[in-house]
Amino acid sequence: xxxxxxxxxxxxxxxxxxxxxxxxxxxxxxxxxxxxxxxxxxxxxxxxxxxxxxxxxxxxxxxxxxxxxxxxxxxxxxxxxxxxxxxxxxxxxxxxxxxxxxxxxxxxxxxxxxxxxxxxxxxxxxxxxxxxxxxxxxxxxxxxxxxxxxxxxxxxxxxxxxxxxxxxxxxxxxxxxxxxxxxxxxxxxxxxxxxxxxxxxxxxxxxxxxxxxxxxxxxxxxxxxxxxxxxxxxxxxxxxxxxxxxxxxxxxxxxxxxxxxxxxxxxxxxxxxxxxxxxxxxxxxxxxxxxxxxxxxxxxxxxxxx
Amino acid sequence: xxxxxxxxxxxxxxxxxxxxxxxxxxxxxxxxxxxxxxxxxxxxxxxxxxxxxxxxxxxxxxxxxxxxxxxxxxxxxxxxxxxxxxxxxxxxxxxxxxxxxxxxxxxxxxxxxxxxxxxxxxxxxxxxxxxxxxxxxxxxxxxxxxxxxxxxxxxxxxxxxxxxxxxxxxxxxxxxxxxxxxxxxxxxxxxxxxxxxxxxxxxxxxxxxxxxxxxxxxxxxxxxxxxxxxxxxxxxxxxxxxxxxxxxxxxxxxxxxxxxxxx
Numbered sequence: 001x002x003x004x005x006x007x008x009x010x011x012x013x014x015x016x017x018x019x020x021x022x023x024x025x026x027x028x029x030x031x032x033x034x035x036x037x038x039x040x041x042x043x044x045x046x047x048x049x050x051x052x053x054x055x056x057x058x059x060x061x062x063x064x065x066x067x068x069x070x071x072x073x074x075x076x077x078x079x080x081x082x083x084x085x086x087x088x089x090x091x092x093x094x095x096x097x098x099x100x101x102x103x104x105x106x107x108x109x110x111x112x113x114x115x116x117x118x119x120x121x122x123x124x125x126x127x128x129x130x131x132x133x134x135x136x137x138x139x140x141x142x143x144x145x146x147x148x149x150x151x152x153x154x155x156x157x158x159x160x161x162x163x164x165x166x167x168x169x170x171x172x173x174x175x176x177x178x179x180x181x182x183x184x185x186x187x188x189x190x191x192x193x194x195x196x197x198x199x200x201x202x203x204x205x206x207x208x209x210x211x212x213x214x215x216x217x218x219x220x221x222x223x224x225x226x227x228x229x230x231x232x233x234x235x236x237x238x239x240x241x242x243x244x245x246x247x248x249x250x251x252x253x254x255x256x257x258x259x260x261x262x263x264x265x266x267x268x269x270x271x272x273x274x275x276x277x278x279x280x281x282x283x284x285x286x287x288x289x290x291x292x293x294x295x296x297x298x299x300x301x302x303x304x305x306x
Numbered sequence: 307x308x309x310x311x312x313x314x315x316x317x318x319x320x321x322x323x324x325x326x327x328x329x330x331x332x333x334x335x336x337x338x339x340x341x342x343x344x345x346x347x348x349x350x351x352x353x354x355x356x357x358x359x360x361x362x363x364x365x366x367x368x369x370x371x372x373x374x375x376x377x378x379x380x381x382x383x384x385x386x387x388x389x390x391x392x393x394x395x396x397x398x399x400x401x402x403x404x405x406x407x408x409x410x411x412x413x414x415x416x417x418x419x420x421x422x423x424x425x426x427x428x429x430x431x432x433x434x435x436x437x438x439x440x441x442x443x444x445x446x447x448x449x450x451x452x453x454x455x456x457x458x459x460x461x462x463x464x465x466x467x468x469x470x471x472x473x474x475x476x477x478x479x480x481x482x483x484x485x486x487x488x489x490x491x492x493x494x495x496x497x498x499x500x501x502x503x504x505x506x507x508x509x510x511x512x513x514x515x516x517x518x519x520x521x522x523x524x525x526x527x528x529x530x531x532x533x534x535x536x537x538x539x540x541x542x543x544x545x546x547x548x549x550x551x552x553x554x555x556x557x558x559x560x561x562x563x564x565x566x567x568x569x
Contacts, residue, residue, distance in 0.1 A: 030401035037407065040392035040451055043384075047448035048414055048422060051429035055421075058428045112325045115318035128322060130560050135329050137559075138552040139509045141526050142545040145533055146336035149542075156335050186329065193325075247418030250511060254533055264420050271424050271516060281428060284421045291418065 052288075059281035077282035087266070087283065091290070094263035098246040101184045102238045108185070109192030110234060114226070116193070117200035118208075129197065136190035144183045144251050151179050151255070175257030183255045184245055192237040199233030200226070239298065243291055263287060333549055340542035357539040367544055370528035373439060374508055377524060381446040381507035386500040388447070389454030394488065396455075397462040398470075411452045419512035422449070427516040438522040445513040450503035457502055461495025498562040505555060 153172035252260030270280025343352040511526035
């Protein structure tokens, strides 16, 4: 009797409490998944999460080494950021640069993605798409450097302009703010084309046809049908560009020279030239906080768009 | 089928041509200048291979190149192994907190490298792990892991769980199923993920820059140091080689992994 009761009890439990059953399955799932997941997450912990925590701790120290007797906890490094207007000015400058570069990438990249997704077909589209994103996977340092040959006095643009124009012009954009912008747009444009293309490609051509057959002009169709549907791609691309540009330091150094002092280059200096690591850590953490706040604020918009 | 008027589609093609010119012209010019006689990039153009010969004798750059390749290969092996294992776990099993675990993959991509790099510098220095090639490897694997997991997971999404169940019902053990059924099916994804990992590591500059020491450095860090000392045509030569190398690599990747093209 007992032997018969147990299985029926068992099925009873499965039927009456599906929640508990799925909870047990989920627990079981974690137990099975853990050995496969552990190595990857252990590595990320060691190389990303612990370092980020260490950076927060370091930003609260008075001096370089935590083992030194004189070192104690302080908020002085954060106070430095708020008392010296230089840092806020540079952060603002970096944020503006991020906005400008992102905006230019949208203006250039969106039409390119549109042409790619809606005019080119088949193999030609695949080939050109590959050509657009290929530079992205080559060395960004080298790509930035290549602009120095174009923008400097006596460079290609200077030589070409003087060969065409009847009068002499001196064309030297090297070590200027526009040079930094050009280099950064060149570096990050493929991101924008990629994300816009992915969302544009997903738009059914029938929708565009329907709008047109109902009498919408090309521009109205673009504005009322295509643009809203492509928004997730534009926003994703913008986030992917804005974040690294705000923290850029190599591009401004190579193309901006002395005019290229930005928030990122000041952080770099704290670690490689001035050796004030606690201040550098505080400045890095402030940048991280600003970026996170911007992401959190835009997250609902992103989710709604997606 | 919507057909844009001929002049509009012509305009579109012209525009794409301009964008491609913007993307490639500086690289073409740099490559051309690496074959130019004048060390100050003066025109008219006069061909030479002397900068490539000089490059072959530049021990600093050659050592850095070897380091870069070694680290990229190790990063590829480690990140592909760890990433594929994690992707399989995320594909097969369901558990509480899975979404959070998946979200935790993104910080290496979403946080500016400047911040990751300086944070690693502080942590590795403070804990005695120290700087150098081993530290660079630690960092590169972490940066490459999310890419591997994203690419392999994308491939797994096209893989049917029924195949694993079929293998299991025919008596295959878990490991046999993985080795004989799952892994062969997702092999293109694993290869693409591995090549991504290689590219991420080989091109990585920012994180390497903060973790490198004078004797233990990678090619991009060495190039950056050389650029800041002053431009030389040797930099053009080595840059041209890198560009050709990484672009060829990604052409190979594109054979395994379609970048959002037509399916």
